[in-house]
Amino acid sequence: MPCERKPMRYDHSEGHTEVCFDDSGKFIVTCGNDGDVRIWESLDDDDPKFITVGEKAYSLALKKGKLVTASSNNTVQIHTFPDGDPDGILTRFTTHATHVAFNSSGSRVAAGSSDFMVKVVEVSDSSQQKTLRGHEAPVLSVTFDPKDDFLASASCDGSVVVWNIEEQTQVISWPLLQKTNDFSNAKSLCRLAWQPGTAKFLAVPVETKVHLYERGSWDHVSTLSDDLLTQPINVVAWSPCGKFLAAGSVGGSLNVWDVNSKLCVERYKHEKGFTVCSLAWHPSGSQIAYTDTEGCLASIVQSFSDISYHSFKFFNVILLIFDSRRFHVAQAPEKKPAEDYDALFDDDDDDRLMDEGLSDTNSPVKKPVAGDDDDDDDFLMPDKFGDDDDDTGSAVMPAAAPLVPLRPVYEGPLPSAPQKAFQPGSTPAHLTHRFMMWNSVGIVRGYNDEQDNAIDVEFHDTAVHHAMHLTNSLGHTMADLSQEAVLLACPSTDELASKLQCLHFSSWDTNKEWMVDLPKGEDARALCLGQGWVAVATSTLTLRLFSIGGLQREIFSLPGPVVCMVGHGEQLLIIYHRATGFDGEQALGVQLLQFGRRKRQLINGEPFPLSLKSYLSWLGFTAEGTPCYVDSEGVVRMLNRSLGNTWTPVCNTRETCKSKSDHYWVVGVHENPQQLRCIPCKGSRYPPTLPRPAVAILPFKLPLCQTTTEKGQMEEQLWRSVLFHNHYSFLSSSGYEIDEEGQSRSQKEQQELLMKMFALSCKLEREFRCVELAELMTQNVVTLAIRYASRSRRMALAQRLSEIALEKANQVQEEEPEEPEEEPEYSRRTSGPERRTCFSGRMVKVMVEYLQMLGAGKPSASSGQPRVTNILDNMTSSKKSAPLRSAGKPNKDPVLKPLAPRTKTKVSSTQKYSKHTNKWLPKTGFQLWLEENRKTIIADHPDLEETDVIKEAMGRFRTLSAEDRLQGTNLGNVLFFRHTWSKRHG
């Protein structure tokens, strides 16, 4: 917009000032707190004429050679203009008048006062006064209807009132403003203005907008606003032609709107940001003079008005096209998407993560709308050209009317902003102190303030590596941490490419670091570390794999923009945007890949379930290697491998939160023991770096029905135990060492629960349910169940159960020949010392206990548990803790890392196998029975020889009932395990 800004100059001392032009436009007249009225020939006039009207001048109006001022002696005076001779007192108030205004003909003066009254006085005869009473607070401003019928006034009581002058009555009153008690306290002067000429509109400044009210109907027909206006508007003034409206605000901004199109055609900011308290258009419409509360006078000369009304339309169109991007019309539908997001994600105040996540995503939503605007405006053009130039009044409505239908309101589902890529276990990147990664291995903290741009790496287990402090000269924003390396990545800048830096601290050579530049135009979005490999997902939907030493490996394309990625052992889990979600939902997809010898995809791009209207907030593997994630609603879900890779909700962290704004920031999930490790965050979604947050442990709870009842509780426990038992089969199938003691314990727990549930169902006389439960039991527990049923005299039930028991027994017998196959597993445990390093502390402990129980375990046990003894053994001297570090190399803690692959120990185990297998073939029920009963037989017949003992035993065994025999074999299985144990350690 071509306009020239004239330099500003001081005209009065600071305080409220007013400005107006004389009728010819030759003079600028100002008044101010110093009580002078100055008459300037131009802004460059260094010696203005002045008239002293009182101690202070509050307001002035000038028309037809009469200068009316409101001064501090509670009067409204007239002076002649330009001579400045006093011409009498027009009216008096009990306190000072706040605003005076002429009508269009100059025959009347209206004055509003701090004593709540508005007076209308004939200039020629000051005795003809009309008093308008009704305001309940000091009057802020008055303005005449150009047709002289009405008068509008604004008051500190918050109302804007239109009066009928003749009848001295209120026509209408709008409660628009903020209430204050005094003129000096009012936020805005609320200088009203009535459209000159046609008098169609009354402009009322309301906060940061200008409301236009239609004369006659007094309807609020439109609003003029501007996005950049943040402060309340103080004054408004119509251009003499009535087509433009200028507004000056408290913050010093000046806006000029074209009223027809409601476009802001001119924006101007006061160079010092002072409050604009008066505005006046030059009678030709080419200049706006304004004053501020600091006593400065300035003006803007607008060239477009010079071109006058003929070319004005043309300008208007150009403006429409060029300004539409900046321009904002206050119509609800356009704003809706953004608001929806706010409502959606900002239900808590501290939703910074999502704010960040969505910060640049609002624009894609808004952009199409902006584009529509352009189109609409172009479409509008011919209409505009067709407007009648002279009919300024009617020109407003036709133009305003089509605006509404041209912005079609789309009310269907709205696309949700796609969630930004993030590193699970990190806090938002905009923070100066943040966690770049918090996982089960350690913590990576990033500092980015004036003094320092650094990264701190700290390990939970100092045996892995000592803490590191790195200067972050590259500006890394992403990090991952494993037992082997620290992986960092930075986004690209104008000059530098996106870089990937890996600190491979576990490397045995001297080069502990490597760095890779991603190709130009490719930015790292997500990264993760696995065992021996590194994965980076980039902005070009590419996934790059590297070896931990820095070799480039496979590369493949992702189906959509990555959200996040995690690695664990040989597994890589990728979450990406499958499509655009609607109504706040995210449409995510999941891929689970397994590397290692047999590379395969376990989950290929299935939809990823999230809670309604939530987004992904954490993704990871449990320590045992089961994929797991948390959404923004706090629901933790875990992969159920035994149910076709479905996702089971295992916990809702929000249920344990005390208040709505509290959250749990998950840092790890463990299946054995069942632990959800998280950091409680009061009133936020993520923790601050200082004070150092403490980890808390939450229990899991499947959301089953009726968990308050005993039945519900046991069902929940059972299925939770089953679900968390899944990892044993996965681990053993993918060749990892498993904690067999834990496995058998959880199996036992499940069977106990089943038995309890069976008893409960029996009590409730639910026999069908009992049978259903029995189907889930193992064979020996079914035997117990049969006994329970027969004891509680449920013969029909016992009958059915015995059928099940038989079926199970057959199954067991079919499986039995396989049992020796498992022996190497057992025997491996006792093999050479290199095996022992693979043992978990817990397993070693169990073994030690077992050996001690057998009274034979000392030698191997002590060497087998270096870490168990260490910590407490060297309590007396701290120097001895050194060997602990050497002992503490990877694979000693089963909970935190993948267990040692079985392949390592194949050789030693097979050797053992050959030695021992022949000794422990499975025993028949009789053999077991014999073992148990040998003593009694010998006691009964002390003189018998070994063969006779067996004969005798056989005789006794035959006399036993079939059921007891069966039990014997069941017991046999149990005994068999015990037996092998003792054999092994004995």
Next chain:
Amino acid sequence: MDPSEVEFLAEKEMVKIIPNFSLDKVYLIGGDLGPFNPGLPVDVPVWLALNLKQRQKCRIVPPAWMDVEKLEEMRDLERKEDMFTPVPSPYYMELTKLLLNYASDNIPKADEIRTLVKDIWDTRVAKLRLSADSFISQMEAHAKLDNLTLMEINTIRAFLLDSLNCMYKLRSNMQPGSSKGQLTDY
């Protein structure tokens, strides 16, 4: 009782630590400890916590009451009340001393806490002396020791008992019938 003995007793108090090593459950006569998982808080007795801390095997999580605001509140209450107010821990002084001496880097605002606890201690010991004074001057037969910690009682026990003894002897000598000559023996 020696102050060091009181301190010894205080070392049995449990405190949370965050270990940076992993260790299975430890079976001790006093009870089982652990399991220790790196990064996961676990409750251990103070003696073990300090030992581990000195060997840089853990970070100590200060007890909940070891917080500037809570202590300030407590100090103000202690100053206002005439009687002894309940203390956050029966071993607050010993624990503060031990933890601040060995693990001040794990405790935010350690200096302020030290001053506050010292203030509370001083206030209480002053009260104790005053009440001992009035106990003696008013010839009371018994005194209530509510909310007093072992350490506090310990500071005054030896002196109070000895002086009471002494006074008793003096008084019994002052009684009519006793010869004046005996007094010079003391």
